[in-house]
Amino acid sequence: xxxxxRKFRILQAIIDDYILTAVPVGSRTIxxxxxxxxxSATIRNEMSDLEELGYLDQPHVSAGxxxxxxxxxxxxxxxxxxxxIRSDSEEAVRAFFGGRVRQMExxxxxxxxxxxxxxxxxxxxxxxxxxxxxxRNIQLVSTSPETALVVIVTDGGVVRDSVVRVPAGIDPxxxxxISRSLxxxxxxxxxxxxxxxxxxLIARMGENxxxxxxVNSLMGEARDAGPQSHVSVGxxxxxxxxxxxxxxxxxxxxxSLLETRDRLASIVAQQGEMAFTVRIGPETGVPEMSECSxxxxxxxxxxxxxxxxxxxxxxxxxYSRVLSILGTMGEQLSEIFGSGGSPxxxx
Amino acid sequence: xxxxxRKFRILQAIIDDYILTAVPVGSRTIxxxxxxxxxSATIRNEMSDLEELGYLDQPHVSAGxxxxxxxxxxxxxxxxxxxxIRSDSEEAVRAFFGGRVRQMExxxxxxxxxxxxxxxxxxxxxxxxxxxxxxRNIQLVSTSPETALVVIVTDGGVVRDSVVRVPAGIDPxxxxxISRSLxxxxxxxxxxxxxxxxxxLIARMGENxxxxxxVNSLMGEARDAGPQSHVSVGxxxxxxxxxxxxxxxxxxxxxSLLETRDRLASIVAQQGEMAFTVRIGPETGVPEMSECSxxxxxxxxxxxxxxxxxxxxxxxxxYSRVLSILGTMGEQLSEIFGSGGSPxxxx
DNA sequence: GTTAGCACTCTCGGTCGTTGAGTGCTAACC
DNA sequence: GGTTAGCACTCAACGACCGAGAGTGCTAAC
Numbered sequence: 205x206x207x208x209x210r211k212f213r214i215l216q217a218i219i220d221d222y223i224l225t226a227v228p229v230g231s232r233t234i235x236x237x238x239x240x241x242x243x244s245a246t247i248r249n250e251m252s253d254l255e256e257l258g259y260l261d262q263p264h265v266s267a268g269x270x271x272x273x274x275x276x277x278x279x280x281x282x283x284x285x286x287x288x289i290r291s292d293s294e295e296a297v298r299a300f301f302g303g304r305v306r307q308m309e310x311x312x313x314x315x316x317x318x319x320x321x322x323x324x325x326x327x328x329x330x331x332x333x334x335x336x337x338x339x340r341n342i343q344l345v346s347t348s349p350e351t352a353l354v355v356i357v358t359d360g361g362v363v364r365d366s367v368v369r370v371p372a373g374i375d376p377x378x379x380x381x382i383s384r385s386l387x388x389x390x391x392x393x394x395x396x397x398x399x400x401x402x403x404x405l406i407a408r409m410g411e412n413x414x415x416x417x418x419v420n421s422l423m424g425e426a427r428d429a430g431p432q433s434h435v436s437v438g439x440x441x442x443x444x445x446x447x448x449x450x451x452x453x454x455x456x457x458x459x460s461l462l463e464t465r466d467r468l469a470s471i472v473a474q475q476g477e478m479a480f481t482v483r484i485g486p487e488t489g490v491p492e493m494s495e496c497s498x499x500x501x502x503x504x505x506x507x508x509x510x511x512x513x514x515x516x517x518x519x520x521x522x523y524s525r526v527l528s529i530l531g532t533m534g535e536q537l538s539e540i541f542g543s544g545g546s547p548x549x550x551x
Numbered sequence: 552x553x554x555x556x557r558k559f560r561i562l563q564a565i566i567d568d569y570i571l572t573a574v575p576v577g578s579r580t581i582x583x584x585x586x587x588x589x590x591s592a593t594i595r596n597e598m599s600d601l602e603e604l605g606y607l608d609q610p611h612v613s614a615g616x617x618x619x620x621x622x623x624x625x626x627x628x629x630x631x632x633x634x635x636i637r638s639d640s641e642e643a644v645r646a647f648f649g650g651r652v653r654q655m656e657x658x659x660x661x662x663x664x665x666x667x668x669x670x671x672x673x674x675x676x677x678x679x680x681x682x683x684x685x686x687r688n689i690q691l692v693s694t695s696p697e698t699a700l701v702v703i704v705t706d707g708g709v710v711r712d713s714v715v716r717v718p719a720g721i722d723p724x725x726x727x728x729i730s731r732s733l734x735x736x737x738x739x740x741x742x743x744x745x746x747x748x749x750x751x752l753i754a755r756m757g758e759n760x761x762x763x764x765x766v767n768s769l770m771g772e773a774r775d776a777g778p779q780s781h782v783s784v785g786x787x788x789x790x791x792x793x794x795x796x797x798x799x800x801x802x803x804x805x806x807s808l809l810e811t812r813d814r815l816a817s818i819v820a821q822q823g824e825m826a827f828t829v830r831i832g833p834e835t836g837v838p839e840m841s842e843c844s845x846x847x848x849x850x851x852x853x854x855x856x857x858x859x860x861x862x863x864x865x866x867x868x869x870y871s872r873v874l875s876i877l878g879t880m881g882e883q884l885s886e887i888f889g890s891g892g893s894p895x896x897x898x
Numbered sequence: 899g900t901t902a903g904c905a906c907t908c909t910c911g912g913t914c915g916t917t918g919a920g921t922g923c924t925a926a927c928c
Numbered sequence: 929g930g931t932t933a934g935c936a937c938t939c940a941a942c943g944a945c946c947g948a949g950a951g952t953g954c955t956a957a958c
Contacts, residue, residue, distance in 0.1 A: 230919070230921085345690040345702050353702065444803040590901050593900060609952090613950065901958075903957095905952105916943085918939105918940095922936095925934085
């Protein structure tokens with residue numbers, strides 16, 4: 205017993221219907237709503253076969269069938285292969301980004317909002333992270349008589365800015381001089397290398413060593429923090445609208461997972477080179493998400509760093525719609541971050 | 552029929568019990584669990600009076616009573632008057648802030664997390680906002696051959712940093728010179744005044760006018776953005792644990808309110824001079840929150856700007872606990888932001 | 899003023915048919 | 929041999945019903 209053309213068409217119809225209604229679908233429904241020119245009895249036989257093949261599950265004897273994870277997998281593989289992702293949502297995405305936005309974090313937050321409101325699922329956007337960063341510039345900016353702002357610029361944008369104490373009443377020009385020699389000393393280094401060199405510089409500096417000391421500890425933090433990425437979530441409440449989450453306990457677990465950003469980031473972060481990733485149910489590897497699917501795409505910045513955008517929804521997600529929207533959103537973000545001198549990348 | 556001492560004690564007992572159990576409390580429960588030396592019948596009579604006075608509600612005839620908003624109001628007024636807020640949570644709060652944190656937003660996010668996990672309710676933290684900002688320093692930092700980072704420092708900290716295009720290959724020292732003359736020209740001004748002066752400066756500048764133009768539009772944005780505060784929410788999922796929100800529809804409305812940050816901020820933002828604000832049920836003025844209470848406190852920064860921290864929970868909230876925790880958290884934040892040269896304020 | 903007693907009310911949780919959707923199987927049909 | 933009509937069977941969902949229990953209000957006695 206193989207998987208012939210007809211079985212596939214029936215399976216497709218079942219998935220489509222279930223995605224729409226979230227109700228187990230019976231043989232009569234298929235034969236009536238989707239005119240296949242077959243009676244319910246025939247469909248029934250085929251469905252029985254499909255169940256045996258592992259594509260359908262049956263909640264109980266006298267309910268209809270629901271698609272299994274395996275079925276969804278087949279479905280999206282088909283979708284991805286065909287490359288049939290129409291970008292009918294392009295304009296909607298564009299419209300949302302209407303106003304110029306500047307700050308990296310604003311863009312990320314916005315993207316999460318847009319994604320969730322277009323898909324009606326929960327969206328997660330990760331800020332770009334990438335290979336080791338090389339220092340390009342270090343600058344001290346006076347903020348008050350006793351404090352200064354340290355800005356470390358790398359080829360990935362601004363990595364770290366923070367306030368440090370400086371000797372009271374220090375001259376802004378002196379700060380600039382320190383910045384210059386500092387920049388000369390460590391430009392082109394990675395953060396690691398720079399941290400190693402700092403002790404030598406500090407020793408050589410003399411009177412303003414204290415300032416460098418502060419800068420040093422800051423660089424240490426930046427190095428240890430690693431690819432410390434910003435995570436933005438949108439439309440968490442959307443999930444509650446689906447019957448899958450009418451059980452409060454489940455909803456709670458899901459939401460609290462969304463709140464532990466570190467864990468969430470590591471779950472969503474997409475590995476590999478593919479344009480899209482689809483993980484269905486158990487494939488997510490997260491117990492709390494065994495009834496969810498995660499679809500992700502990537503975008504990239506002009507400096508070659510990569511970010512991830514993702515949508516989390518019930519396994520009966522509207523995959524083709526979501527893939528399409530993620531596609532345009534990815535392009536859009538790449539465009540925004542790619543164009544010469546726009547948003548600040550930070551952290 | 553007045554509100555005598557005994558009635559008050561009984562009301563207190565009812566409130567305490569209901570806060571704990573969320574179940575309508577009956578006369579027998581009170582006479583047994585809280586030994587008042589009175590029989591259930593007497594309690595019953597008093598309860599009947601309390602209901603007439605508007606302090607108790609009755610879901611239906613043969614259920615116990617639940618406290619009304621008016622009762623909670625009396626209760627917390629008592630609490631606030633007595634000033635009996637013990638800071639037994641001080642150490643817990645301190646412990647959570649163990650590691651030094653630097654960035655303003657990190658502190659805010661952290662505070663929201665800590666608040667929610669200590670109270671088991673939902674926490675909202677608003678970044679400080681305050682009176683008009685005066686410019687202290689403007690600096691251009693080279694980030695790539697064609698781009699530079701603009702940092703505008705005000706007496707409230709760093710307000711705005713963003714990347715602008717600059718003529719290709721411009722010398723870092725030239726950038727510094729521009730920064731210097733710019734700073735000289737507008738230091739001490741408010742953002743509004745600075746925006747007005749810019750056209751003159753641009754005209755005078757000559758060859759690098761384009762750079763100033765970019766800075767100008769950036770200042771315009773900063774001015775228009777206003778007190779654009781950062782809002783951080785923690786423990787949104789906590790609310791789902793309470794029977795009040797076992798209805799998914801309610802939970803959804805609540806969560807989606809939390810997601811519209813602008814609206815949320817305007818709801819939570821505390822007006823007035825008081826140390827604490829407690830709004831109970833309908834007092835919140837938000838339909839979605841007619842079954843919630845909002846408790847807020849303030850903290851302040853060294854520059855005199857004020858931020859708000861708040862906890863949102865069911866009306867049967869553990870007010871005294873929450874007030875205590877909010878109190879210590881407020882002090883703690885004031886300390887962190889007050890101490891000389893710590894976290895960057897931004898936005 | 900307090901308390902015991904009692905009738906009354908109303909929710910909650912369980913049981914029990916009934917209903918209807920859906921299946922699987924068999925036998926007839928093309 | 930595949931397709932279809934028919935039929936018996938299963939089982940969740942729904943509503944009605946009922947008893948238990950919690951709680952009240954009222955009255956009368958202390």
